[in-house]
Amino acid sequence: MHPILQELAEAGLKQLLKTVPLPITVPEPLVRAEGPVTDTELRGRTAFVTRLRDDVDAAVAARLWAEGASLFVLDPIADRERLAPLERPGVPGATVRHAPVGLDDADALATAIAEHAAGGSHPLVLVHRYRPRRHETLEDAAAIEAALDELYAVGHAAARALPPSSRVLFVTEPHELPEDAVAETAGEALGAYVRSLAKELGRKGTTVNIVESAGAAPERVGATVAYLASARSAFVSASRWPLSPDDEPKEPAQPGRGQPRRLLEGKVALVTGGARGIGAAIAHTLALEGAAVALNDLPRSEPGAAEVLRRIRAAGGRAIFCPADVASREGAAELAAAIEREFGHLDVIVNNAGITRDRTIRKMTPERWREAVRVNLLSQLYVTEALEPQLRSGARVIGLSSVSGIAGNFGQTNYAAAKAGVVGWTRHLARRLGPKGIAVSAIAPGFIRTVLTARMPWIHREMAKQMTALAQPGEPQDIADVVRFLAGPDGAAVRGAVLRVDGAMAIGA
Structure with missing residues (x-):
């Protein structure tokens, strides 16, 4: 029996229903991982990335792929040079495909995700790189609208296509230029949007989070995204993870072999x-x-x-x-x-x-x-x-x-x-x-x-x-x-x- 139903039975269901003023939701059991962390934490999962154009995008995609996720790059203008390293042999069973779908059509994005994930029983991961900036050709109001339209497309697709216990992640940077009205306005919108989306998707066990890089190494961004995409983060949702530069050694992502990482050996x-x-x-x-x-x-x-x-x-x-x-x-x-x-x-x-x-x-x-x-x-x-x-x-x-x-x-x-x-x-x-x-x-x-x-x-x-x-x-x-x-x-x-x-x-x- 589900724990919440057991509690209802023990407490006396009829009496409780007379006194409880709120609707009682039976939650989706969360998918969690046990034991030591391995180098293939995402094996069996499918990850969709909406952008592949710079070092941060490449590091995120590489870390998801290295930890065993099958990768779909949705960016219609993805940098082919950054895609090529992901097409070499990786974790057995993990694949990489370029499946171009723009963010200008939310229904098409949802359909593409649902089609590519058809038949899969594992939770999915959807990662969007959100970079609102003042545009060279658009006025500020139009650029802000375009940025928020991206949020609509990603959220709409997630709500329609993602199965229970999936992950939605936004990778962004803090708005640093005070004169950039687009970055400050659309950037502020992201926080409330993520908190709202997390509430809508949470009953299915799906989480929504932000990784915010203030000059952190791309490898750190990729590692944080991979962690939040895994079953080790089941109760983390509507959370902002700000990252800063650091001087510790950084390793490029390499395909895992299913071995324990022993993260704290000798500590x-x-x-x-x-x-x-x-x-x-x-x-x-x-x-x-x-x-x-x-x-x-x-x-x-x-x-x-x-x-x-x-x-x-x-x-x-x-x-x-x-x-x-x-x-x-x-x-x-x-x-x-x-x-x-x-x-x-x-x-x-x-x-x-x-x-x-x-x-x-x-x-x-x-x-x-x-x-x-x-x-x-x-x-x-x-x-x-x-x-x-x-x-x-x-x-x-x-x-x-x-x-x-x-x-x-x-x-x-x-x-x-x-x-x-x-x-x-x-x-x-x-x-x-x-x-x-x-x-x-x-x-x-x-x-x-x-x-x-x-x-x-x-x-x-x-x-x-x-x-x-x-x-x-x-x-x-x-x-x-x-x-x-x-x-x-x-x-x-x-x-x-x-x-x-x-x-x-x-x-x-």
Whole structure:
């Protein structure tokens, strides 16, 4: 039985239908991937790209092809020289075809996608390079209309032709020239359009996202598109992924062989709040990629930590438990000393420790306020301060914020303020550590299925689900998968960004 129907049965369907004011949508089960990341994450999928004219277009197409996707290049004026390298032998079963269809006819685009995908059982990927710019021959109003017509064509085709659990991705650049009215106007339109399209397609399990390159290497753009096209990003939707330049090594896309990539081989990672829930999933996932893991939580959490360590070691990984209260400088210093004794250095910090101490502010005591602030925000400052000397060039610092920190939430003034503080701290730290070769970013989860959320009244859980475009909660693994990407080599260009992982939640949109 589907989980939501099971909940309905357990709660008493007739009584619930008398009290629930909202329509209940049975969601499309999300297609997720398990185990370590391989070099053929897109094997069996078909990807459509609407443009192939420059280095970024070529890098996106090459990475999709290298990871095993069959590729259809729809651009009527595609650069044949950029298409040629993709026509050599690649992943078995993956093909490349030039199937020219313009964006001036939305119905023709939808028909072409449906025809080329006929008979396939896998989700599809549709990638559009969106580059609105002032036109040499068109007046601004006409150029803006043409740019928005592209959005209509892509969205219309996606709604008509894509099967469940597909991916729609827009690759764009920030509008940098203040005198370019077309870029600024049509560029701003993209954000609200993507949030709206994500809501329309979400009930089918399809996600819609933006990759925004501010001078990032084309290889990084291609890697980010490939990640968001994969089953590892099932709960990421209506999210903007800004990319920046970086100095870390970049590898051209080569056809995969179905082998694990071992993204974090030889690295050392710290996960705070790692004894259960999201933290446990993160620790296990990083260990699967080859990282030695320092698992931190309060001393009383040792039984939960022991189970996480058992799972990691059973899979051949290395992990230790470092009990400490990181909501104090003293606790963070104890943690830093333990990591230095055991490992001597650190490559990844995941500041995951968090609590809720919900009350309306009228009823909230100073103690509850300060406890939420210290654990959710100040712990990130203390941990990073204590461990910064151990971070090597190429390291990552990843913080956990929350959608509540972006949108606020009733009864959570303390939690929301602290998680919003994480956003500001992330941006500050990214600027400070960037020159040292350290990439800093944050994740803002939405409604995630954990032990804590399972204690919520059924109606509250159901309302939270219905507020997401995907009509269901995320899983701890959804957050762990994003952390894995950010911690690995392909995450080097994500700097100072706060990435929403909330299934296109309505709040804070």
